[in-house]
Amino acid sequence: MLSRFCTTLCFFLVVTSVLAQEKKVIENNPNYQFQSEKAQQTQQIAPVKKVNTFKPFWSFGGNVGLSFWNGGTDILVAPKAYYNVTPKFLAGFGVAYIYSSYKDDFGKYSQNSFGPSIMGAFRPIPYLQFSAEYEGLQTNGNGTVYILGANNIKADYSYWNNALYLGASFVSRNVSFGIRYDVLYDSSQSVYSSAWSPVIGFYF
Numbered sequence: 038m039l040s041r042f043c044t045t046l047c048f049f050l051v052v053t054s055v056l057a058q059e060k061k062v063i064e065n066n067p068n069y070q071f072q073s074e075k076a077q078q079t080q081q082i083a084p085v086k087k088v089n090t091f092k093p094f095w096s097f098g099g100n101v102g103l104s105f106w107n108g109g110t111d112i113l114v115a116p117k118a119y120y121n122v123t124p125k126f127l128a129g130f131g132v133a134y135i136y137s138s139y140k141d142d143f144g145k146y147s148q149n150s151f152g153p154s155i156m157g158a159f160r161p162i163p164y165l166q167f168s169a170e171y172e173g174l175q176t177n178g179n180g181t182v183y184i185l186g187a188n189n190i191k192a193d194y195s196y197w198n199n200a201l202y203l204g205a206s207f208v209s210r211n212v213s214f215g216i217r218y219d220v221l222y223d224s225s226q227s228v229y230s231s232a233w234s235p236v237i238g239f240y241f
Contacts, residue, residue: 125159
């Protein structure tokens with residue numbers, strides 16, 4: 038009889054101890070919610086959200102322009118280096134070479150222009166770009182004026198020309214297509230026949 042009582046008492050104490058450890062009751066805390074050790078371990082394993090941070094980087098490319106007009110041809114080759122400051126803003130610098138020629142019944146000319154450029158561009162959305170670019174060109178050329186019944190007049194010339202282009206382009210991956218306008222356009226010195234000129238850009 039005593040042996041059975043001791044066995045029952047031991048069993049009762051073991052069960053009570055296990056239940057107390059499992060429930061982990063916190064007294065005087067009406068907001069306490071029971072969580073088993075398994076649930077606590079599950080809650081501790083929380084997914085960590087990755088934050089995408091943009092790192093500025095350099096890229097390379099440039100512009101290519103081609104224009105044909107009444108008796109004239111303009112060709113632009115302008116390699117550039119770009120520094121991508123943010124996903125929406127980039128700055129760049131480079132050099133530009135432009136060949137221009139013109140011929141009609143009254144005369145002809147050809148010229149070569151070379152000089153530095155600096156630009157900034159903003160992309161409010163990935164496929165649209167607005168840009169501003171300064172370009173200074175040293176221009177050297179020669180021309181001939183045709184005179185009926187007399188010797189033709191030939192002349193060589195050299196001068197420096199400033200241009201400030203404002204442009205808008207459509208961007209598709211590494212290529213952009215657009216148009217730009219020279220706000221400093223001077224018809225007597227500019228290498229282009231118009232303040233407006235098409236432009237194609239490349240980015241690598």
